[in-house]
Amino acid sequence: MDFLMALIVLAVILVGAVWLYIVRQGDAEFEFLVNQRTDFSLVELTDSKATFSCKVSFVNKGTQDGTIMDAYTRHLLPYEQCDAVEVSSRLELEAAPRTDGYFEALIVPKTTGETVNVTVILTAKNGTITEALKQMVDMPIDIVYQIVARGEWYISKNRMVMRAKEIAQATDRRSAV
C-alpha cells in the first residue's frame, strides 16, 4: 500500500514538474506594431491609379522562437461607403521584397522582429484617380497572420487605418514636388 502511495505521489510530482516546465517555457507571441507604422507615402501616380506604401514593424515578444507561416493584408472598403475606387493591397518583408503577395514562412527568434512594407493600390472606377480620391474615406486594413510555434497554429490580426486625410496629404506632397 505504501509502495502504491509512493508511486502515486511520484507520478503527481512528475506531472507537476512537467507542467511547471511548460508554463515557465512559455511560447512565441507576435504583434504587428500598427500604432507605430510610418505614414503612407505616394509611391506612384498615374491618371487612373495611385500606389501608396508604409512600413509596419512586427515583434515576437514571447519567450520562444516562432514562425509566421503566412501574413497578408485585408482592406475593408465596402462600396456602400466609397464606390469611387477599387482597392488592392499586399505586404512584403522589407528585407526580402517581392511583388507576388506571397509571404514565405519565416522563423522569428524570440524578442526579435522585422518590418513589412504595406502597399495599397487605389484605381479609379471612373475618371481620374485624383478626382476619385476626393471621395476617399478612412479605410481599415487588417494585417492577418498565421503563427505556429510550440503550441497549435492560430490566426491573428492587427488593424490599422489608412486615413483619407493621410492619402490627401501624400498626394498633395507629390503634386507640390
Next chain:
Amino acid sequence: MAELELVPVRTRILTPDDNIVDAIAEYAKNNIGPNDVVSVAESVVAITQGRLTSPEELKPSFLAKVMCRFVPQKGSLSSCYGMQAAMNFEGEWRMFFAMIMGLFAKLLGKNGVFYEMAGEQAALIDDVTGTMPPFDKHIVYGPKDPSGVAEEIKHRLGCYGAAVADVNDLKRAAVLGVTTGLDPKRLAQILIDNPFGNASQKTPIVIIKNYAEVEAKAQAKALG
C-alpha cells in the same frame, strides 16, 4: 588528368506531380557521362514522392504537445506538428520511449540517443520553413527507399552511380541512399560544401563529374 567537378543542375520547382528520374533526364541527361555520379537532394525526392503534409492537416496529440517542449527550438520536432508528423510514421510510443531514454542519456552526458532510437523520420523531417516556396508552409518527410531511387537513376541514365543526399550549409552531409558499390561516407565528404546551394529546390541535382576515374586512380595509388 581528370578531376572531380561538381556541376549543380537548375530545374523548375519540382512538385508531387513530377517523377524525380524523369526530371533528371529532362534537365541533366546530356551532361551525364558513364564516369559520373548523380546526386539528388533528399527533400526534393521526398516532395516528388508526395511525402509532405501541413500543420493544418495534422491533429497533434497531447503527447506530441508535451514532447515537443523537450526538443531544442531549432529542431524540426520542436513544434507539436513536426513531432506529430514523426509520430505518425514512427509510432507515438516508440517516440515517447526514445525521448525518455534520450533524457536519461543526456543526464549521463550522451547526446543523440533520442534520434538514434526514435527512427529515421525523426531525424529527416523538415518542419515548416525547411524548404522553399511553395513548400515552405509544409512539413516534408524523408524520402522513401532512397537506395531504390538511386538505382533507378543509374539504370535510366547510364551513369556510374547515383545518390540521394541530405546536405546543408552547416557543413553537415548525409547520404541516405546510394547505388551498389558507392561509399556513402566518401560521397558525403565530396558534397560537404553543399553544392546544391541554400535553395536546393532550384538546383536539386548535382553531377559529380569524373568520379569513377578519380576514385580508380586514387585506389591504384593507394595499392602502390
